[in-house]
Amino acid sequence: MRTITNHMPTAELQALDAAHHMHPFTTNAQLGKKGARIITRAKGVFLTDSDGHEIIDGMAGLWCVNVGYGRDSMAEAAARQIRELPYYNTFFQTSHVPAIALAARIAELAPGDLNHVFFASSGSEANETNIRLVRHYWALKGQPERSVIISRMNGYHGSGMGSASLGGMVSMHEQGNLPIPGIVHIGQPHWYAEGGDMTPEEFGLKRARELEEKILEIGADRVGAFIAEPVQGAGGVIIAPDSYWPEIQRIVDKYGILLIADEVITGFGRTGNWFGSQTLNIMPHIMTIAKGLSSGYAPIGGSVVCDEVAAVIGSDEFNHGYTYSGHPVAAAIALENLRIMEEEGVVEHVRDVAHPHLAERWHALGDHPLVGETKLIGMMGSLALTPEKGSRARFAADAGTAGYITRERCFANNVIMRHVYDRMIISPPLVMTTDEIDILIDRATLALDEAYAQLKSEGLL
Ligand code: PMP
Numbered sequence: 158m159r160t161i162t163n164h165m166p167t168a169e170l171q172a173l174d175a176a177h178h179m180h181p182f183t184t185n186a187q188l189g190k191k192g193a194r195i196i197t198r199a200k201g202v203f204l205t206d207s208d209g210h211e212i213i214d215g216m217a218g219l220w221c222v223n224v225g226y227g228r229d230s231m232a233e234a235a236a237r238q239i240r241e242l243p244y245y246n247t248f249f250q251t252s253h254v255p256a257i258a259l260a261a262r263i264a265e266l267a268p269g270d271l272n273h274v275f276f277a278s279s280g281s282e283a284n285e286t287n288i289r290l291v292r293h294y295w296a297l298k299g300q301p302e303r304s305v306i307i308s309r310m311n312g313y314h315g316s317g318m319g320s321a322s323l324g325g326m327v328s329m330h331e332q333g334n335l336p337i338p339g340i341v342h343i344g345q346p347h348w349y350a351e352g353g354d355m356t357p358e359e360f361g362l363k364r365a366r367e368l369e370e371k372i373l374e375i376g377a378d379r380v381g382a383f384i385a386e387p388v389q390g391a392g393g394v395i396i397a398p399d400s401y402w403p404e405i406q407r408i409v410d411k412y413g414i415l416l417i418a419d420e421v422i423t424g425f426g427r428t429g430n431w432f433g434s435q436t437l438n439i440m441p442h443i444m445t446i447a448k449g450l451s452s453g454y455a456p457i458g459g460s461v462v463c464d465e466v467a468a469v470i471g472s473d474e475f476n477h478g479y480t481y482s483g484h485p486v487a488a489a490i491a492l493e494n495l496r497i498m499e500e501e502g503v504v505e506h507v508r509d510v511a512h513p514h515l516a517e518r519w520h521a522l523g524d525h526p527l528v529g530e531t532k533l534i535g536m537m538g539s540l541a542l543t544p545e546k547g548s549r550a551r552f553a554a555d556a557g558t559a560g561y562i563t564r565e566r567c568f569a570n571n572v573i574m575r576h577v578y579d580r581m582i583i584s585p586p587l588v589m590t591t592d593e594i595d596i597l598i599d600r601a602t603l604a605l606d607e608a609y610a611q612l613k614s615e616g617l618l
Pocket residue numbers: 278279280281282284313314315316386390391419420421422445447448458
C-alpha cells in the first residue's frame with residue numbers, strides 16, 4: 158500500500174485528490190483542473206495548508222469548530238474511550254455511559270423541558286429523524302393526516318432526501334426530484350433582498366404571517382410541524398427582523414403545530430447563549446443539534462425532544478435508528494467539548510468579549526464602498542456586497558461573481574470567509590481572542606479592497 162502523507166508535494170496530493178475523491182457541493186471536473194487547497198494542520202483559530210500558509214479560519218471549519226483546533230484533551234478523551242469501549246449500539250435494550258452522560262448533559266443545557274435526545278451522526282440525519290418523529294407523533298395521537306411539514310425557502314437542513322426537502326435550496330431540489338411529498342415552503346425573512354419598500358419590522362411580520370396563510374391553505378388539521386433555523390446560516394446568515402419570531406411563536410401556539418428549531422449552527426454558543434432559541438426567545442418542541450456539539454472533532458448530532466413528544470413517541474416502538482446513534486467515541490468527545498466550554502466560559506466569552514469587539518469591527522466594514530449591509534448576531538455575521546451603496550442594489554441577478562471574487566481575495570490574504578451569492582459570511586471559532594478578531598478583520602478589509610479594485614477593472618462596478 159502506498160503511503161500518502163502531509164509531506165508529499167502539493168501537486169501530487171492534488172492529482173490523487175482529483176483522481177479519487179468526489180467533493181461535496183463541488184463541480185469536481187473544474188476543481189480537478191485547478192487543484193484543491195490542501196489543509197495539513199490546525200491550531201487554535203489558524204489553519205496551515207500544504208504550501209505552508211497560515212490561514213485564519215473565519216468559518217470555524219463549517220460552522221463547527223467552536224472551541225478551536227488542536228485540543229489535546231479531546232484527543233485524550235477519544236483515546237480513552239476507544240480503549241475502554243470503541244463501539245456498542247444503543248438498540249436492543251442496551252446503553253453505555255458516554256451516551257447516557259451526553260444525553261443528560263444536553264438535557265441540562267437545553268431550554269424548557271427539552272429533556273430527551275435521539276442521537277444521529279450529523280445534522281442531516283437528525284432532521285431525517287425529525288420528519289419521522291413528527292409524523293409518528295401525530296399518528297400516535299390519532300391524527301395521522303397531520304403529516305405536512307412547513308419550512309422556508311433558502312433554509313438549509315441537510316443533504317438527505319428528507320432533510321434536503323426541508324431545506325429551501327432550489328439548486329438542491331432541482332437534482333433528484335425534491336422536495337418529497339408533504340413538505341411545503343414559505344418565504345424567508347430576508348429583508349435586505351426581498352423587503353422592497355417595507356420597513357424591516359413590517360416585512361418580518363408579513364413573512365411570519367405567511368406561515369398562518371399556509372396553515373389555513375393546507376388546513377390546520379393537516380399540518381404537523383414548522384421547521385426553521387433561528388438564524389439562517391447556509392442561506393447567507395440571514396437574521397430575521399425583530400418582529401418575526403414572536404409572530405411565528407404566536408402562530409405555532411395558536412394552531413398547536415410542533416416547532417422544530419434547527420440549531421445545528423446556532424446551538425452551543427454561536428449566538429451568545431447556549432442555544433439560538435434562547436437568544437430569540439422561542440420555545441421549540443424539538444431542536445436539531447450537530448456541529449458545535451463536538452466542535453466538529455467527531456461526527457455527532459441529534460434531536461432534542463420535549464417531554465410531551467418524547468412521552469408519546471415512547472409509548473410505541475419507534476422503528477428508526479442509526480448504527481452510530483450515540484456512538485461512544487463521538488459522545489465522549491462531545492462531553493469533553495461541553496466540559497471545555499463550561500470550564501473556559503466560552504458562552505460568556507462570546508457574549509461579553511468576542512461579540513462586542515467583533516461587532517465594532519464588523520459594522521465598521523459598512524463604510525467600505527463595496528458593502529451595502531452588515532449583520533451580526535453573536536459570532537455569526539454577513540456582509541451584503543453591493544454595486545451601489547445606499548440603495549440595497551445587487552449585482553446582476555445576484556449571481557455570486559462579486560462574492561466569488563471576494564472569497565478568492567480572502568484566500569489570497571490568508572483569511573477564510575465564505576460567500577453565498579454576493580453575501581460574505583463569517584462564523585469564526587467562539588474562542589477567538591480580540592487580537593485574532595483584529596487579524597481576521599484586517600485581512601478581510603484587504604480582501605474587500607482588492608475585490609473592489611478587481612470588480613472595477615473588470616467593469617463589474
Ligand atoms: N441544519 C443546518 C442548519 C445546517 O447548517 C446544516 C449543515 N450546514 C445541517 C442541518 C446539516 O448538517 P450536516 O452537514 O451535519 O448533515
